[in-house]
Amino acid sequence: MSLLELKNISKIYGDLKALDDVSFKVEKGDWVAIMGPSGSGKSTMMNIVGCMDKPSLGQVLLDGADISKESDKSLTNIRRDKIGLIFQQFHLVNYLTAVENVMVSQYYHSMPDEKEALAALERVGLKDRAKHLPSQLSGGEQQRVCIARALINYPEIVLADEPTGNLDEANENIVIDIFKQLHREGTTLIVVTHDPEVAEVAQRTLVLEHGRLAKEIVNPNFKD
Protein backbone atom coordinates (compact mmCIF):
# COMPACT_ATOMS: atom_id res chain seq x y z
CA MET A 1 0.00 0.00 0.00
CA SER A 2 1.39 3.39 -1.04
CA LEU A 3 1.65 6.20 1.51
CA LEU A 4 -0.08 8.54 -0.94
CA GLU A 5 -1.98 7.68 -4.05
CA LEU A 6 -3.82 10.07 -6.37
CA LYS A 7 -6.30 8.31 -8.63
CA ASN A 8 -7.65 10.21 -11.65
CA ILE A 9 -7.72 13.52 -9.83
CA SER A 10 -9.41 16.48 -11.52
CA LYS A 11 -10.06 19.94 -10.15
CA ILE A 12 -12.55 21.96 -12.11
CA TYR A 13 -13.36 25.66 -11.66
CA GLY A 14 -16.26 26.46 -13.97
CA ASP A 15 -14.94 25.78 -17.44
CA LEU A 16 -11.33 25.57 -16.30
CA LYS A 17 -9.69 22.27 -15.45
CA ALA A 18 -6.85 23.17 -13.09
CA LEU A 19 -6.03 19.45 -12.79
CA ASP A 20 -7.11 16.93 -15.38
CA ASP A 21 -7.13 13.24 -14.58
CA VAL A 22 -3.84 13.13 -12.69
CA SER A 23 -2.70 9.88 -11.09
CA PHE A 24 0.50 9.02 -9.25
CA LYS A 25 1.77 7.27 -6.16
CA VAL A 26 4.25 8.25 -3.47
CA GLU A 27 5.77 5.53 -1.33
CA LYS A 28 6.94 6.01 2.21
CA GLY A 29 10.42 7.59 2.21
CA ASP A 30 10.13 8.83 -1.40
CA TRP A 31 11.47 12.22 -2.46
CA VAL A 32 9.30 13.51 -5.26
CA ALA A 33 9.57 16.82 -7.06
CA ILE A 34 6.58 18.33 -8.85
CA MET A 35 7.52 20.70 -11.65
CA GLY A 36 5.70 22.71 -14.19
CA PRO A 37 5.29 26.20 -15.58
CA SER A 38 2.90 28.75 -14.08
CA GLY A 39 -0.71 27.67 -14.47
CA SER A 40 0.22 24.02 -14.85
CA GLY A 41 -1.67 23.06 -11.68
CA LYS A 42 1.23 22.80 -9.22
CA SER A 43 -0.47 24.93 -6.58
CA THR A 44 -3.78 23.11 -6.95
CA MET A 45 -1.90 19.85 -6.59
CA MET A 46 -0.14 21.12 -3.47
CA ASN A 47 -3.44 22.22 -1.96
CA ILE A 48 -5.02 18.83 -2.57
CA VAL A 49 -2.04 16.83 -1.30
CA GLY A 50 -1.74 19.25 1.64
CA CYS A 51 -5.40 18.65 2.56
CA MET A 52 -6.28 22.31 1.99
CA ASP A 53 -8.56 21.59 -0.93
CA LYS A 54 -10.62 18.71 -2.31
CA PRO A 55 -10.60 17.35 -5.85
CA SER A 56 -13.69 17.69 -8.03
CA LEU A 57 -13.19 14.15 -9.30
CA GLY A 58 -11.02 11.19 -8.35
CA GLN A 59 -9.62 9.82 -5.16
CA VAL A 60 -6.80 10.78 -2.81
CA LEU A 61 -5.67 7.84 -0.74
CA LEU A 62 -3.50 8.62 2.26
CA ASP A 63 -2.34 5.52 4.13
CA GLY A 64 -4.97 3.69 2.08
CA ALA A 65 -7.85 5.88 3.29
CA ASP A 66 -9.77 7.98 0.80
CA ILE A 67 -9.63 11.57 2.02
CA SER A 68 -11.12 13.17 -1.09
CA LYS A 69 -14.62 13.36 0.40
CA GLU A 70 -13.64 14.24 3.93
CA SER A 71 -15.12 17.30 5.64
CA ASP A 72 -13.03 20.43 6.12
CA LYS A 73 -12.75 19.60 9.80
CA SER A 74 -11.39 16.11 9.08
CA LEU A 75 -8.97 17.52 6.52
CA THR A 76 -7.72 19.97 9.14
CA ASN A 77 -7.09 17.09 11.52
CA ILE A 78 -5.32 15.05 8.83
CA ARG A 79 -3.20 18.06 7.85
CA ARG A 80 -2.30 18.66 11.47
CA ASP A 81 -1.38 15.04 12.17
CA LYS A 82 0.21 13.88 8.92
CA ILE A 83 1.45 16.80 6.84
CA GLY A 84 4.36 19.13 7.43
CA LEU A 85 4.23 22.30 5.33
CA ILE A 86 7.18 24.35 4.08
CA PHE A 87 6.38 27.62 2.31
CA GLN A 88 8.20 29.75 -0.19
CA GLN A 89 7.50 32.87 1.90
CA PHE A 90 8.29 31.08 5.20
CA HIS A 91 5.18 32.49 6.91
CA LEU A 92 6.65 32.88 10.35
CA VAL A 93 4.63 34.80 12.95
CA ASN A 94 6.59 38.02 13.17
CA TYR A 95 6.05 38.68 16.88
CA LEU A 96 7.16 35.20 17.95
CA THR A 97 10.76 34.04 18.29
CA ALA A 98 12.15 31.22 16.18
CA VAL A 99 11.54 28.61 18.86
CA GLU A 100 8.04 29.96 19.54
CA ASN A 101 7.24 29.73 15.84
CA VAL A 102 8.18 26.08 15.97
CA MET A 103 6.07 25.62 19.08
CA VAL A 104 2.98 27.07 17.33
CA SER A 105 2.84 23.86 15.31
CA GLN A 106 3.12 21.78 18.48
CA TYR A 107 0.34 23.85 20.07
CA TYR A 108 -2.19 22.79 17.45
CA HIS A 109 -0.90 19.21 17.34
CA SER A 110 -0.36 18.22 20.95
CA MET A 111 1.47 20.22 23.57
CA PRO A 112 4.14 22.90 23.16
CA ASP A 113 7.50 21.56 24.33
CA GLU A 114 10.38 24.01 24.18
CA LYS A 115 13.07 21.33 24.51
CA GLU A 116 11.68 19.46 21.55
CA ALA A 117 11.33 22.68 19.56
CA LEU A 118 14.96 23.56 20.34
CA ALA A 119 16.00 20.06 19.19
CA ALA A 120 14.15 20.65 15.90
CA LEU A 121 16.00 23.95 15.44
CA GLU A 122 19.26 22.19 16.23
CA ARG A 123 18.43 19.70 13.50
CA VAL A 124 18.41 22.55 10.97
CA GLY A 125 21.46 24.21 12.56
CA LEU A 126 19.66 27.10 14.21
CA LYS A 127 19.71 26.37 17.91
CA ASP A 128 21.76 29.47 18.64
CA ARG A 129 19.18 31.63 16.85
CA ALA A 130 16.23 30.19 18.78
CA LYS A 131 15.39 33.39 20.65
CA HIS A 132 15.59 35.64 17.61
CA LEU A 133 12.57 37.17 15.96
CA PRO A 134 12.00 36.46 12.25
CA SER A 135 13.05 40.04 11.45
CA GLN A 136 16.44 39.28 12.99
CA LEU A 137 16.97 36.21 10.78
CA SER A 138 18.16 35.97 7.18
CA GLY A 139 15.88 34.48 4.51
CA GLY A 140 17.75 31.18 4.66
CA GLU A 141 17.46 31.08 8.44
CA GLN A 142 13.75 31.83 8.27
CA GLN A 143 13.29 28.99 5.83
CA ARG A 144 15.16 26.66 8.18
CA VAL A 145 12.85 27.71 11.03
CA CYS A 146 9.96 26.93 8.69
CA ILE A 147 11.47 23.49 8.03
CA ALA A 148 11.93 22.88 11.77
CA ARG A 149 8.28 23.82 12.28
CA ALA A 150 7.22 21.40 9.56
CA LEU A 151 9.24 18.57 11.15
CA ILE A 152 8.36 19.11 14.80
CA ASN A 153 5.30 16.84 14.81
CA TYR A 154 7.01 14.02 12.85
CA PRO A 155 4.66 14.24 9.84
CA GLU A 156 4.24 11.35 7.41
CA ILE A 157 4.72 13.70 4.47
CA VAL A 158 6.70 16.93 4.28
CA LEU A 159 5.19 19.10 1.57
CA ALA A 160 7.37 21.99 0.40
CA ASP A 161 6.09 24.72 -1.89
CA GLU A 162 8.94 26.43 -3.75
CA PRO A 163 11.15 26.07 -0.66
CA THR A 164 14.13 27.78 -2.31
CA GLY A 165 12.17 30.34 -4.31
CA ASN A 166 13.18 33.23 -2.08
CA LEU A 167 16.72 32.09 -1.27
CA ASP A 168 20.17 32.79 -2.67
CA GLU A 169 22.33 29.96 -3.90
CA ALA A 170 24.17 29.42 -0.61
CA ASN A 171 20.95 29.13 1.35
CA GLU A 172 19.41 27.03 -1.40
CA ASN A 173 22.23 24.53 -0.95
CA ILE A 174 21.73 24.50 2.81
CA VAL A 175 18.02 23.72 2.37
CA ILE A 176 18.76 21.01 -0.20
CA ASP A 177 21.28 19.48 2.20
CA ILE A 178 18.64 19.44 4.92
CA PHE A 179 16.23 17.69 2.52
CA LYS A 180 18.90 15.11 1.74
CA GLN A 181 19.38 14.54 5.44
CA LEU A 182 15.64 14.19 5.95
CA HIS A 183 15.41 11.73 3.09
CA ARG A 184 18.21 9.65 4.60
CA GLU A 185 16.24 9.61 7.84
CA GLY A 186 13.26 8.20 5.95
CA THR A 187 11.11 11.31 5.67
CA THR A 188 8.74 11.38 2.72
CA LEU A 189 9.28 14.62 0.77
CA ILE A 190 7.12 16.20 -1.89
CA VAL A 191 8.69 19.37 -3.25
CA VAL A 192 6.77 21.65 -5.60
CA THR A 193 9.27 23.71 -7.56
CA HIS A 194 10.02 25.36 -10.84
CA ASP A 195 13.75 25.21 -10.18
CA PRO A 196 15.35 22.35 -12.15
CA GLU A 197 18.30 22.25 -9.74
CA VAL A 198 15.97 21.54 -6.83
CA ALA A 199 14.02 18.99 -8.86
CA GLU A 200 17.22 17.20 -9.97
CA VAL A 201 18.17 16.20 -6.45
CA ALA A 202 14.84 14.40 -5.90
CA GLN A 203 14.37 10.69 -6.64
CA ARG A 204 11.85 11.45 -9.37
CA THR A 205 10.12 14.42 -10.89
CA LEU A 206 6.49 14.70 -11.93
CA VAL A 207 6.04 17.27 -14.68
CA LEU A 208 2.66 18.96 -14.94
CA GLU A 209 1.49 20.78 -18.06
CA HIS A 210 -1.96 22.32 -18.48
CA GLY A 211 -3.21 20.39 -15.48
CA ARG A 212 -2.14 17.03 -16.80
CA LEU A 213 0.74 14.83 -15.72
CA ALA A 214 2.93 15.22 -18.79
CA LYS A 215 5.77 12.96 -17.71
CA GLU A 216 7.48 11.31 -14.81
CA ILE A 217 11.28 11.46 -14.75
CA VAL A 218 13.31 9.16 -12.55
CA ASN A 219 16.51 10.93 -11.62
CA PRO A 220 19.35 8.72 -12.84
CA ASN A 221 21.91 10.60 -10.75
CA PHE A 222 19.95 10.33 -7.48
CA LYS A 223 22.25 9.48 -4.61
CA ASP A 224 20.83 8.42 -1.31
Place this chain on the structure above:
Amino acid sequence: MLVALLAIAIGATILSGLVTIYYDVPRQMGAQFRNYGANMLLMPASADADFNEEAIEQAKSAVNKDLLVGAAPYRYESVTINDQPVIAAATNMDGAKAASPYWYVNGAWPTQNGEAMVGKSLAAVLGVKEGGTVSVIYKEEDAKEDDKGKTADFTVTGILETGGTEEDYIFISLEDMSALTGFGGRLDVAELSISASKDELQAIADKISTVSPAVSARLVKRVTQSETTVLTKLQALVFLVTSVVLLLTMICVATTMMAVVAERRKEIGLRKALGASNAGIIGEFMGEGLLLGGFGGLLGAGFGFAFAQAVSMNVFNSSISFRFIILPLTVLVSVAVTGLACLLPVRSATDVDPALVLKGE
Protein backbone atom coordinates in the same frame (compact mmCIF):
# COMPACT_ATOMS: atom_id res chain seq x y z
CA MET B 1 -6.39 46.51 20.01
CA LEU B 2 -5.66 49.60 22.09
CA VAL B 3 -8.39 51.42 20.17
CA ALA B 4 -10.83 48.61 20.97
CA LEU B 5 -9.82 48.68 24.63
CA LEU B 6 -10.28 52.45 24.71
CA ALA B 7 -13.70 52.15 23.07
CA ILE B 8 -14.80 49.50 25.57
CA ALA B 9 -13.43 51.49 28.50
CA ILE B 10 -15.26 54.63 27.35
CA GLY B 11 -18.47 52.69 26.73
CA ALA B 12 -18.18 51.00 30.12
CA THR B 13 -17.48 54.35 31.78
CA ILE B 14 -20.67 55.81 30.36
CA LEU B 15 -22.58 52.63 31.23
CA SER B 16 -21.28 52.47 34.77
CA GLY B 17 -21.64 56.22 35.31
CA LEU B 18 -25.15 56.47 33.93
CA VAL B 19 -26.36 53.32 35.67
CA THR B 20 -25.01 54.71 38.93
CA ILE B 21 -26.88 57.95 38.24
CA TYR B 22 -29.91 55.96 37.04
CA TYR B 23 -30.09 54.23 40.43
CA ASP B 24 -29.32 57.39 42.34
CA VAL B 25 -31.49 59.85 40.40
CA PRO B 26 -34.75 58.91 42.18
CA ARG B 27 -33.07 59.56 45.54
CA GLN B 28 -31.41 62.75 44.36
CA MET B 29 -34.44 64.01 42.47
CA GLY B 30 -36.72 62.95 45.31
CA ALA B 31 -34.69 65.13 47.63
CA GLN B 32 -34.86 67.96 45.09
CA PHE B 33 -38.60 67.54 44.70
CA ARG B 34 -39.06 67.79 48.42
CA ASN B 35 -38.07 71.41 48.00
CA TYR B 36 -41.32 71.90 46.12
CA GLY B 37 -43.53 71.13 49.07
CA ALA B 38 -45.71 68.43 50.52
CA ASN B 39 -46.62 65.39 48.48
CA MET B 40 -49.18 63.91 50.88
CA LEU B 41 -52.22 65.37 52.59
CA LEU B 42 -53.78 63.98 55.75
CA MET B 43 -57.45 64.80 56.20
CA PRO B 44 -60.19 63.68 58.56
CA ALA B 45 -61.50 60.29 57.52
CA SER B 46 -65.03 61.48 58.31
CA ALA B 47 -66.86 64.60 59.51
CA ASP B 48 -66.84 63.42 63.10
CA ALA B 49 -63.38 61.80 63.03
CA ASP B 50 -61.03 62.65 65.85
CA PHE B 51 -58.53 64.41 63.60
CA ASN B 52 -56.13 66.02 66.07
CA GLU B 53 -52.39 66.20 66.70
CA GLU B 54 -52.46 62.79 68.36
CA ALA B 55 -53.95 61.27 65.20
CA ILE B 56 -51.31 63.03 63.11
CA GLU B 57 -48.51 61.65 65.32
CA GLN B 58 -50.05 58.20 64.99
CA ALA B 59 -50.11 58.62 61.21
CA LYS B 60 -46.50 59.85 61.18
CA SER B 61 -45.43 56.68 62.98
CA ALA B 62 -46.36 54.76 59.81
CA VAL B 63 -43.70 56.68 57.88
CA ASN B 64 -40.03 55.76 58.05
CA LYS B 65 -38.32 58.60 59.94
CA ASP B 66 -35.55 58.76 57.36
CA LEU B 67 -38.10 59.39 54.59
CA LEU B 68 -40.18 61.97 56.42
CA VAL B 69 -38.85 65.38 55.42
CA GLY B 70 -41.51 67.45 57.18
CA ALA B 71 -45.06 67.42 58.56
CA ALA B 72 -47.24 70.46 59.09
CA PRO B 73 -50.74 70.27 60.67
CA TYR B 74 -53.13 73.12 59.83
CA ARG B 75 -56.26 74.62 61.34
CA TYR B 76 -57.95 77.37 59.37
CA GLU B 77 -60.36 79.93 60.83
CA SER B 78 -62.02 83.06 59.48
CA VAL B 79 -60.94 86.12 61.42
CA THR B 80 -60.97 89.84 60.86
CA ILE B 81 -58.08 92.25 60.87
CA ASN B 82 -58.79 95.94 60.50
CA ASP B 83 -62.37 94.91 59.63
CA GLN B 84 -61.01 92.87 56.73
CA PRO B 85 -62.11 89.22 56.57
CA VAL B 86 -58.95 87.13 56.63
CA ILE B 87 -58.06 83.44 56.82
CA ALA B 88 -55.87 82.62 59.81
CA ALA B 89 -53.82 79.46 59.43
CA ALA B 90 -52.49 77.86 62.57
CA THR B 91 -49.61 75.48 62.21
CA ASN B 92 -46.47 74.07 63.70
CA MET B 93 -43.91 76.52 62.29
CA ASP B 94 -40.99 74.08 62.30
CA GLY B 95 -43.13 71.51 60.52
CA ALA B 96 -44.32 74.04 57.93
CA LYS B 97 -40.75 75.19 57.32
CA ALA B 98 -39.62 71.61 56.67
CA ALA B 99 -42.65 70.63 54.58
CA SER B 100 -42.59 73.79 52.45
CA PRO B 101 -38.92 74.76 52.07
CA TYR B 102 -39.73 76.84 48.98
CA TRP B 103 -41.60 79.41 51.05
CA TYR B 104 -39.66 82.65 51.17
CA VAL B 105 -39.98 84.66 54.33
CA ASN B 106 -39.01 88.30 54.26
CA GLY B 107 -37.95 88.60 57.88
CA ALA B 108 -38.15 85.62 60.21
CA TRP B 109 -40.40 82.72 60.96
CA PRO B 110 -42.43 83.07 64.19
CA THR B 111 -40.63 81.28 66.98
CA GLN B 112 -42.98 81.81 69.90
CA ASN B 113 -46.59 82.43 70.75
CA GLY B 114 -47.78 85.95 70.03
CA GLU B 115 -45.81 86.09 66.80
CA ALA B 116 -47.30 85.82 63.32
CA MET B 117 -46.25 85.60 59.71
CA VAL B 118 -48.37 87.50 57.19
CA GLY B 119 -48.80 86.62 53.53
CA LYS B 120 -47.42 89.18 51.07
CA SER B 121 -50.80 90.10 49.50
CA LEU B 122 -52.49 90.39 52.87
CA ALA B 123 -49.64 92.51 54.23
CA ALA B 124 -50.08 94.87 51.30
CA VAL B 125 -53.80 95.15 51.94
CA LEU B 126 -53.31 95.67 55.67
CA GLY B 127 -50.31 97.93 55.22
CA VAL B 128 -48.36 95.76 57.66
CA LYS B 129 -44.59 95.41 57.68
CA GLU B 130 -42.11 93.18 59.43
CA GLY B 131 -41.96 94.18 63.10
CA GLY B 132 -45.49 95.64 63.02
CA THR B 133 -48.46 94.51 65.06
CA VAL B 134 -51.82 93.18 63.96
CA SER B 135 -54.97 92.72 65.97
CA VAL B 136 -56.81 89.58 65.06
CA ILE B 137 -60.48 89.33 65.98
CA TYR B 138 -62.28 86.03 66.06
CA LYS B 139 -66.03 85.78 66.19
CA GLU B 140 -67.92 82.52 66.17
CA GLU B 141 -70.17 82.00 63.16
CA ASP B 142 -73.34 81.97 65.24
CA ALA B 143 -72.26 84.95 67.37
CA LYS B 144 -74.67 87.80 67.84
CA GLU B 145 -74.11 91.02 65.92
CA ASP B 146 -73.16 92.97 68.98
CA ASP B 147 -70.65 90.29 70.02
CA LYS B 148 -67.28 91.88 69.45
CA GLY B 149 -65.53 88.53 69.56
CA LYS B 150 -62.15 87.73 70.97
CA THR B 151 -59.10 89.79 70.12
CA ALA B 152 -55.42 88.86 70.12
CA ASP B 153 -52.46 90.98 69.10
CA PHE B 154 -49.57 89.50 67.14
CA THR B 155 -46.14 90.80 66.27
CA VAL B 156 -45.40 90.31 62.61
CA THR B 157 -41.98 88.62 62.33
CA GLY B 158 -41.99 88.08 58.59
CA ILE B 159 -43.82 88.55 55.31
CA LEU B 160 -44.44 85.30 53.43
CA GLU B 161 -43.98 84.88 49.68
CA THR B 162 -45.10 81.57 48.12
CA GLY B 163 -46.65 82.55 44.81
CA GLY B 164 -49.82 80.80 46.01
CA THR B 165 -52.94 81.42 48.09
CA GLU B 166 -50.82 81.35 51.26
CA GLU B 167 -49.96 84.98 50.52
CA ASP B 168 -53.52 85.88 51.55
CA TYR B 169 -53.24 84.21 55.00
CA ILE B 170 -51.89 85.08 58.37
CA PHE B 171 -49.94 82.28 60.05
CA ILE B 172 -49.96 81.80 63.80
CA SER B 173 -49.13 78.96 66.16
CA LEU B 174 -51.63 76.24 67.04
CA GLU B 175 -51.50 77.31 70.68
CA ASP B 176 -52.39 80.91 69.77
CA MET B 177 -55.23 79.70 67.57
CA SER B 178 -56.52 77.50 70.35
CA ALA B 179 -56.42 80.41 72.80
CA LEU B 180 -58.16 82.68 70.28
CA THR B 181 -60.82 80.34 68.98
CA GLY B 182 -60.92 77.47 71.44
CA PHE B 183 -61.04 75.04 68.54
CA GLY B 184 -60.30 72.09 70.80
CA GLY B 185 -57.42 70.55 68.89
CA ARG B 186 -59.38 69.44 65.86
CA LEU B 187 -57.31 70.04 62.74
CA ASP B 188 -58.39 70.61 59.15
CA VAL B 189 -55.49 69.16 57.28
CA ALA B 190 -51.87 68.09 57.66
CA GLU B 191 -49.23 68.33 54.93
CA LEU B 192 -46.51 65.71 54.76
CA SER B 193 -43.36 65.84 52.71
CA ILE B 194 -42.00 62.34 52.22
CA SER B 195 -38.99 61.32 50.17
CA ALA B 196 -40.48 58.43 48.22
CA SER B 197 -41.68 57.43 44.78
CA LYS B 198 -45.33 57.54 43.78
CA ASP B 199 -45.82 53.84 44.45
CA GLU B 200 -44.04 54.02 47.77
CA LEU B 201 -46.16 57.03 48.72
CA GLN B 202 -49.32 55.13 47.89
CA ALA B 203 -48.14 52.24 50.07
CA ILE B 204 -47.44 54.68 52.92
CA ALA B 205 -50.87 56.29 52.46
CA ASP B 206 -52.54 52.89 52.69
CA LYS B 207 -50.55 52.09 55.80
CA ILE B 208 -51.52 55.40 57.43
CA SER B 209 -55.19 54.75 56.79
CA THR B 210 -54.75 51.39 58.54
CA VAL B 211 -52.82 52.55 61.62
CA SER B 212 -54.80 55.77 62.06
CA PRO B 213 -58.50 55.24 61.25
CA ALA B 214 -59.32 58.90 61.87
CA VAL B 215 -56.97 59.90 59.08
CA SER B 216 -57.49 59.78 55.37
CA ALA B 217 -54.15 60.03 53.51
CA ARG B 218 -54.08 61.33 49.93
CA LEU B 219 -51.26 61.98 47.54
CA VAL B 220 -50.80 65.47 46.17
CA LYS B 221 -51.12 64.33 42.59
CA ARG B 222 -49.70 67.50 41.11
CA VAL B 223 -46.41 66.90 42.90
CA THR B 224 -46.19 63.13 42.78
CA GLN B 225 -47.19 62.94 39.14
CA SER B 226 -44.75 65.57 37.96
CA GLU B 227 -42.06 63.88 40.06
CA THR B 228 -42.85 60.54 38.47
CA THR B 229 -42.99 62.08 35.00
CA VAL B 230 -39.64 63.81 35.40
CA LEU B 231 -38.03 60.70 36.85
CA THR B 232 -39.43 58.49 34.13
CA LYS B 233 -38.21 60.85 31.45
CA LEU B 234 -34.79 61.16 33.06
CA GLN B 235 -34.45 57.41 33.41
CA ALA B 236 -35.61 56.91 29.82
CA LEU B 237 -32.98 59.43 28.72
CA VAL B 238 -30.28 57.63 30.69
CA PHE B 239 -31.40 54.31 29.20
CA LEU B 240 -31.39 55.78 25.69
CA VAL B 241 -27.97 57.40 26.03
CA THR B 242 -26.52 54.21 27.54
CA SER B 243 -27.98 52.11 24.74
CA VAL B 244 -26.64 54.44 22.06
CA VAL B 245 -23.19 54.53 23.66
CA LEU B 246 -23.14 50.72 23.95
CA LEU B 247 -24.21 50.43 20.33
CA LEU B 248 -21.45 52.82 19.26
CA THR B 249 -18.97 50.86 21.40
CA MET B 250 -20.09 47.66 19.74
CA ILE B 251 -19.65 49.16 16.27
CA CYS B 252 -16.22 50.52 17.20
CA VAL B 253 -15.07 47.18 18.65
CA ALA B 254 -16.48 45.27 15.68
CA THR B 255 -14.69 47.58 13.24
CA THR B 256 -11.42 47.32 15.15
CA MET B 257 -11.67 43.55 15.38
CA MET B 258 -12.44 43.39 11.65
CA ALA B 259 -9.28 45.39 11.03
CA VAL B 260 -7.35 43.07 13.35
CA VAL B 261 -8.64 40.02 11.49
CA ALA B 262 -7.78 41.60 8.13
CA GLU B 263 -4.33 42.49 9.40
CA ARG B 264 -3.76 38.98 10.70
CA ARG B 265 -5.30 37.19 7.74
CA LYS B 266 -2.03 35.57 6.81
CA GLU B 267 -1.36 34.51 10.36
CA ILE B 268 -4.84 33.03 10.61
CA GLY B 269 -4.26 31.21 7.33
CA LEU B 270 -0.95 29.92 8.63
CA ARG B 271 -2.51 28.73 11.87
CA LYS B 272 -5.22 26.94 9.93
CA ALA B 273 -2.61 25.41 7.64
CA LEU B 274 -0.74 24.18 10.69
CA GLY B 275 -3.89 22.46 11.92
CA ALA B 276 -5.88 25.06 13.86
CA SER B 277 -9.56 24.18 13.76
CA ASN B 278 -12.25 26.81 13.28
CA ALA B 279 -13.21 26.30 16.92
CA GLY B 280 -9.60 27.01 17.87
CA ILE B 281 -9.54 30.21 15.83
CA ILE B 282 -12.89 31.27 17.32
CA GLY B 283 -11.57 30.50 20.78
CA GLU B 284 -8.43 32.56 20.27
CA PHE B 285 -10.19 35.64 18.88
CA MET B 286 -13.16 35.41 21.24
CA GLY B 287 -10.78 34.89 24.14
CA GLU B 288 -8.86 38.02 23.17
CA GLY B 289 -12.10 39.94 22.69
CA LEU B 290 -13.67 38.84 25.95
CA LEU B 291 -10.48 39.54 27.87
CA LEU B 292 -10.47 42.98 26.31
CA GLY B 293 -14.14 43.40 27.27
CA GLY B 294 -13.50 42.34 30.85
CA PHE B 295 -10.49 44.59 31.27
CA GLY B 296 -12.22 47.53 29.57
CA GLY B 297 -15.30 46.93 31.74
CA LEU B 298 -13.19 46.94 34.88
CA LEU B 299 -11.54 50.20 33.87
CA GLY B 300 -14.91 51.67 32.89
CA ALA B 301 -16.52 50.70 36.20
CA GLY B 302 -13.88 52.72 38.04
CA PHE B 303 -13.97 55.71 35.72
CA GLY B 304 -17.78 55.52 35.59
CA PHE B 305 -18.06 55.93 39.34
CA ALA B 306 -15.80 58.97 39.17
CA PHE B 307 -17.93 60.30 36.30
CA ALA B 308 -21.17 59.73 38.23
CA GLN B 309 -19.67 61.33 41.32
CA ALA B 310 -18.67 64.42 39.32
CA VAL B 311 -22.14 64.66 37.74
CA SER B 312 -23.85 64.25 41.08
CA MET B 313 -21.67 66.84 42.76
CA ASN B 314 -22.25 69.34 39.94
CA VAL B 315 -25.96 68.72 39.37
CA PHE B 316 -27.31 67.67 42.77
CA ASN B 317 -24.52 68.97 44.98
CA SER B 318 -24.34 65.69 46.85
CA SER B 319 -22.14 62.61 46.64
CA ILE B 320 -23.05 59.16 45.42
CA SER B 321 -22.28 56.00 47.32
CA PHE B 322 -20.56 53.18 45.40
CA ARG B 323 -22.89 50.35 44.48
CA PHE B 324 -20.89 47.14 44.27
CA ILE B 325 -23.45 45.47 41.98
CA ILE B 326 -22.54 47.98 39.23
CA LEU B 327 -18.98 46.60 39.04
CA PRO B 328 -19.88 43.04 37.93
CA LEU B 329 -22.79 44.44 35.92
CA THR B 330 -20.48 46.75 33.95
CA VAL B 331 -17.91 43.99 33.40
CA LEU B 332 -20.62 41.54 32.31
CA VAL B 333 -22.26 44.01 29.91
CA SER B 334 -18.85 45.00 28.50
CA VAL B 335 -17.94 41.36 27.97
CA ALA B 336 -21.34 40.72 26.35
CA VAL B 337 -21.07 43.77 24.08
CA THR B 338 -17.51 42.80 23.09
CA GLY B 339 -18.62 39.22 22.52
CA LEU B 340 -21.42 40.41 20.24
CA ALA B 341 -19.08 42.80 18.46
CA CYS B 342 -16.60 39.97 17.87
CA LEU B 343 -19.14 37.65 16.25
CA LEU B 344 -18.80 39.04 12.75
CA PRO B 345 -14.98 39.46 12.78
CA VAL B 346 -14.56 35.98 14.23
CA ARG B 347 -16.84 34.59 11.57
CA SER B 348 -14.72 36.25 8.91
CA ALA B 349 -11.59 34.79 10.58
CA THR B 350 -12.96 31.28 10.18
CA ASP B 351 -13.67 32.02 6.53
CA VAL B 352 -9.99 32.54 5.82
CA ASP B 353 -8.85 29.87 3.39
CA PRO B 354 -5.33 28.74 4.33
CA ALA B 355 -4.50 27.81 0.76
CA LEU B 356 -5.38 31.25 -0.63
CA VAL B 357 -3.63 33.15 2.12
CA LEU B 358 -0.48 31.08 1.89
CA LYS B 359 -0.28 31.85 -1.78
CA GLY B 360 -0.14 35.52 -0.84
CA GLU B 361 -3.63 36.35 -2.21
